Amino acid sequence: MLLQAVFLLLLHCLASTLGQYELCKSLVSTDEGSVWEQYACQPKTASMKDHMRIKVDPPGITCGNPPERFCTLENPYLCSDECDASNPDLAHPPQLMQDKERTGLLTYWQTVTWRRHPEPLLANISMSWNKSLELSDDVQITFEYGRPTIMVLDKSMDHGRSWQPYQYYADDCMDAFNMPPKRVHDLSPANITRVICTEQYSRWVGSKNDKNVKFEVRARFAVFAGSRLQNMDSLYTRMESMKGLRDFFTFTNLRMRLLRPALGGTYVQRDNLLKYFYAISNIEVPARCKCNLHASQCLLLDGNLQCQCEHNTTGQDCQRCRKGFKAKSWKAGSYLPTPNGTPNSCTIAGSPSGSKVPPPSAEELTPSETTPEPTHLSVPVPKESTHHPVVDQHNQHHYHPVTLQSVLTRLYHHKSLHDTEGKHTEPRHSERGDCECYGHSNRCSYIDYLNIVTCVSCKHNTRGQNCQHCRLGYFRNASAELDDENVCIECNCNQMGSVHDRCNGTGYCQCKDGATGAKCDDCVPGYYWKQGCYSNICDEEMLLCQNGGTCYQNQKCICPPEFKGILCQQSRCEAGKDCNAASSLHLSTAALLLCTLLANLLNTLAPH
Ligand SMILES: *[C@@H]1O[C@H](CO)[C@@H](O)[C@H](O)[C@H]1NC(C)=O
Ligand SMILES: *[C@@H]1O[C@H](CO)[C@@H](O)[C@H](O)[C@H]1NC(C)=O
Ligand SMILES: *[C@@H]1O[C@H](CO)[C@@H](O)[C@H](O)[C@H]1NC(C)=O
Ligand SMILES: *[C@@H]1O[C@H](CO)[C@@H](O)[C@H](O)[C@H]1NC(C)=O
Ligand SMILES: *[C@@H]1O[C@H](CO)[C@@H](O)[C@H](O)[C@H]1NC(C)=O
Ligand SMILES: *[C@@H]1O[C@H](CO)[C@@H](O)[C@H](O)[C@H]1NC(C)=O
Ligand SMILES: [Ca+2]
Secondary structure, eight states: OHHHHHHHHHHHHHHHHSSTTOOSEEEEEETTEEEEEEOOBOOOOEEGGGGOEEEEESTTOBSOSSOEEEOOSSOTTOOOEEEOTTSTTTOOOGGGGTSOOOTTOOOOEEBOOSTTTTSOOOEEEEEEEEEEEEEOSOEEEEESSOOOSEEEEEEESSTTSSOEEEEEEESSHHHHHSOOBOOGGGOOGGGTTOOOEEOTTTSOOOTTTOOEEEEOSHHHHHHHHOTTOOOHHHHHHHHHHSTTHHHHTEEEEEEEEEEEOOOTTSOOOTTOGGGOOOEEEEEEOEEEEOOTTBOSOEEEETTEEEEOOOTTEESTTSOEEOTTOOSSOOOOOBOOSTTTOBOOOOOOTTOSTTOOOOSOOHHHHSOOSSSOOOOOOOOOOOHHHHTOGGGOGGGGGGOOHHHHHHHHHHHHOHHHHHHHHOSSOSOBOOOTTSSOOTTSOSOEEEETTTTEEEEOSOOTTEESTTSOEEOTTEEEOTTSOTTOTTSEEEOOOOTTTEEEEEEOTTSOEEEOTTEESTTSOEEOTTEEESSSEEEOSOOSSSSOOOTTOEEETTTEEEOOTTEESTTSOEESOOTTSOOOOOOOOOHHHHHHHHHHHHHHHHHHHSOO
């Protein structure tokens, strides 16, 4: 008993002191016994160079076949090095960019030299993982014998089907790419995902001084999380609220296009082309598996990385609900509210929560009176019923509220209808096209009062006489036929940011003040996201925190101990008062201590 209690406490301890989002669930004691509490979770960051598949192009770019001599930039008369693919000691194959180097032994991939000058010396290095990953620190490429004077880093998010530039590198950005040179710290929070050209990693700085070319992830994180990444909550909040931010760090493939080698700080010397080539000793890609906040583990299975999905999700990226757990549509977990986020678990179909099963409600059969109908599927109503404009869904305003009740009464009391009218009143299967439901239902009902046939229990989130409309909260999938199961797409309006869960014909939700974006999951400038958009309390421009205070997520100023007030504008130290700042115990240190104690206790108690 005691052991168990201590263990539980320890688990809880771990949950609160582990890095954020590292646990998907933990046992929590309640009055009803222990229950699992679910959290948003993500795998730890790892060195993804260990799992990358690397390919170099064009074929024959790797040196050594035939064997070749090369010189160094610093001393062009030093041409004693040799590359020979057939000799393991002198070969420089691509895998040397990702090997683990024993200390002191530098291993690198090397290309042929620029013998063919002025024809450009081009090489592509493609790295693939067959898994969506999210960068968690700087990508760092180590060049021996000088860094390229022109190169491009590309990324793909769809396994190499499409590519986009990630960053341009040149010793002269204007000259090479017609782009002004930038650095990451020229970027503001609003344009942090901009693709820039940088000159920082392409200039000649003398032989071995700086061999690295970086793609700066840390500096981009720091824009939100502070220079020492001390405020990760702020970053995670941005990840949720700022469009494209998470995607910016997401990739399945990377590609380096090497366009011109190091030149030694001068022009190409045509009499000694053997000193121009590319050589890479290491490529560091710190990243984590993208599991949509549904997994804390990512394992290598059959040579492929695979999220170990929790929350009843499945798929390589936990991007689907498990079979039988589709009561609600799938959702990624959310970093918010910090610190534990929201798991957005998939739930078992048929469970009372989130059930969306027919029978159709009055709302499904009738257009909403209050909102303009945005979800028309523009399809003509079958000829037979067009004579009856009273139920033509396109002329819904003719619909008389009194008839509604009678229609419903008749629809669901077929028997009495049958008794009194003696007509086709039972739900029936399609007959000569007068029960046309585009495959979303195979039941129709004849409403003699209106003299029409109408589909009953339209599935796939459709509604209408012929199941030709989308239910409220769904919109028409423009690329799907009317009889496609996927014809209606959930609006997925952000609950906090939107007025209601309905959207217009292209999926745009109606946003509350301050919110913006198709799903209202973004804030307009001057607003910050905290389960909805709120106008900034402080910022870096107009609403500056005073007296050395720092603006915390635009929500409040964190004031130095001597100051208070919304913008730290007020001194605490009125004349004659004690002005010593109270020192607060560092909470996480205390918690960690407690955990260590508990862990030790558990160790002592555990049977050996
Ligand atoms: C590198 O990749 C780009 C984009 O696919 C392609 O246009 C180019 O020809 C490739 N270069 C080499 C040297 O293979
Ligand atoms: C990529 O990963 C998926 C899922 O793990 C696997 O089914 C597929 O075979 C892999 N493809 C390659 C080329 O390894
Ligand atoms: C980013 O935005 C800041 C201010 O909003 C601006 O000064 C800077 O030039 C922008 N950077 C780029 C690359 O557009
Ligand atoms: C997954 O489904 C099972 C069965 O309904 C349920 O017991 C469990 O709590 C679910 N897990 C999560 C994380 O919702
Ligand atoms: C739209 O319909 C197409 C064709 O059936 C389908 O592939 C696609 O997944 C649908 N889009 C959505 C968001 O459901
Ligand atoms: C939906 O709303 C968006 C934004 O207001 C607008 O651009 C779009 O044209 C609208 N679509 C329809 C079908 O009304
Ligand atoms: Ca190496």
